Amino acid sequence: xxxxxxxxxxxxxxxxxxxxxxxxxxxxxxxxxxxxxxxxxxxxxxxxxxxxxxxxxxxxxxxxxxxxxxxxxxxxxxxx
Numbered sequence: 001x002x003x004x005x006x007x008x009x010x011x012x013x014x015x016x017x018x019x020x021x022x023x024x025x026x027x028x029x030x031x032x033x034x035x036x037x038x039x040x041x042x043x044x045x046x047x048x049x050x051x052x053x054x055x056x057x058x059x060x061x062x063x064x065x066x067x068x069x070x071x072x073x074x075x076x077x078x079x080x
Contacts, residue, residue, distance in 0.1 A: 005059055007063070016053065016059075022049055023050070026046065026049065
């Protein structure tokens with residue numbers, strides 16, 4: 001089953017790349033703030049950056065068909 005998203009796979013991959021660049025720039029001290037689209041992040045927002053990276057990582061996996069799904073099997077034992 002495919003993921004329903006407002007992003008296509010290339011768009012989601014691009015967003016993931018941008019958020020990773022944002023994290024590197026803030027973590028290395030290259031910038032005290034970083035702008036992605038209309039949103040500006042600062043060192044205080046590192047958790048938000050990591051949340052966005054996790055979201056886009058999951059979205060890229062789902063859109064590329066590499067997401068693992070849990071399969072459940074039910075077994076009924078009978079004594080005949």
